[in-house]
Amino acid sequence: MNVAVTQPPVTRTLAEFAVGLRYEDLPVETIEFAKQCILDSLACGIYGSTMPWSHSVARVVQSLGQAQTASVWGMRQKGDPLGVVFVNGTSAQGFELDDCHDQSMSHYGAGVVPPVVAAAEGLGSFNGRDMILATVVGYELGTRIGNTVSPSAFHRGFHPCGLTSTFASAATTGKILGLDADQFVSALGLAGSQAAGLMASQFGAMAKRFHSGKAAQNGIIAAMCAREGLTGVRDVLEAPYGGFCSTYSEKYDLSWATNGLGSEFEMLKNGFKRYSSLASSHTSVDAMQALREKHGITADDVEKVVIATTKMVHVHCGWPYVPKETITAQMNLPYTAAVTLLEGNAFIDQYVDEKLRDPKILDLANRIEVVIDPELDAGGPHEMRAVRATVKLKDGRVLEESVTYRSGHWRNPIPPEALKEKFRDLAGRVLKAEAVKTIEDIVSSLDQQESPGARLGVALQDLRD
Incomplete structure (x- = not known):
């Protein structure tokens, strides 16, 4: 002890x-x-x-x-x-x-x-x-x-x-x-x-x-x-x-x-989160997106991916993907890395039911290996999600991308306006536009609001038809 x-x-x-x-x-x-x-x-x-x-x-x-x-x-x-x-x-x-x-x-x-x-x-x-x-x-x-x-x-x-x-x-x-x-x-x-x-x-x-x-x-x-x-x-x-x-x-x-x-x-x-998966997979999403953008690769180009990371990430999400429920995919690094390579993102649309058993995603997820890297594992508590992704392409090239702090980490923050856009996107899928604006206005001026509870309650239930 x-x-x-x-x-x-x-x-x-x-x-x-x-x-x-x-x-x-x-x-x-x-x-x-x-x-x-x-x-x-x-x-x-x-x-x-x-x-x-x-x-x-x-x-x-x-x-x-x-x-x-x-x-x-x-x-x-x-x-x-x-x-x-x-x-x-x-x-x-x-x-x-x-x-x-x-x-x-x-x-x-x-x-x-x-x-x-x-x-x-x-x-x-x-x-x-x-x-x-x-x-x-x-x-x-x-x-x-x-x-x-x-x-x-x-x-x-x-x-x-x-x-x-x-x-x-x-x-x-x-x-x-x-x-x-x-x-x-x-x-x-x-x-x-x-x-x-x-x-x-x-x-x-x-x-x-x-x-x-x-x-x-x-x-x-x-x-x-x-x-x-x-x-x-x-x-x-x-x-x-x-x-x-x-x-x-x-x-x-x-x-x-x-x-x-x-x-x-x-x-x-x-x-805060940019992606719709567990935070321990976000450094890998960032790495996959960077590889796509820098090198123009697609999933069809990939022979194998090795994601070196910490023991925590390996335990948390590095296990082989076997489809069960939505949470299984969202908490799994091979699935999340695979869908990112395929579609360029890991947001809401990448975790819909019809994709959880998609043969193309499963095939690529089976070619993604997550390993513990002692050097990364020796980092401090703020570096516990660091990754080094190595992608071997079918043409023989080997590409590498390292990410220490995920998008949204306090050392790699999401801009305030991007957070507001996230709110408008997510809330706007459920509530009327006027309600979305009301909630944003109340919260942005919350320090000046004398009795916001009832107004928030009404707006939070003003559903789209």
């Missing part, structure tokens, strides 16, 4: 930071980044609402006959905040389009934004500054807690979205509800007791989408129960036996949770 412990207790340190943080303490860049996180998560959730797994969860919520106080995104359905965040969190992670904090290997938008929006509509009267501040707190605690156990928890088979997004949701909800320090400590403790998610779902199960929905829901439960006096494990992060870190991770470092706390915002290292 390799454990670094900080004093005073990490759990309370994080709780006191969260309770004490004021909107006036936020740098301008952090405020603007929070708006980007909210808009991108809404885009992903609105589009994800069209997926069958989102409808499965929505039918469950509808069958329970909940109070109609908050809105399900992209559907004409309401429910209580617990119900709608279950659906909206599932939708937001519903087509592998959502943001990703690379070091902690988790997608916090699906755990943070649904509770923020549901609270603003159904848990009280909150202004846009309240929503931004709660978003920052959720991302900040989620990413920092995620860093403490990454990548060890992942290698043990736990899905980070189900684990650390639960803390992020609890922190978000706790902040917007105004918990005091003792209540916030309990909220984190109750969140840790509900953290769950198994990585085996990536090989073929809708369950992976559901993990973020449950994390969002469980975080609200944790914060609201803490407000009513239910106590959680008070040293949930640092407890040497039965604590979150000691249980889920063979190797962890608690200093990641508090280093620079209050002076550096870890959420600024969150990244």
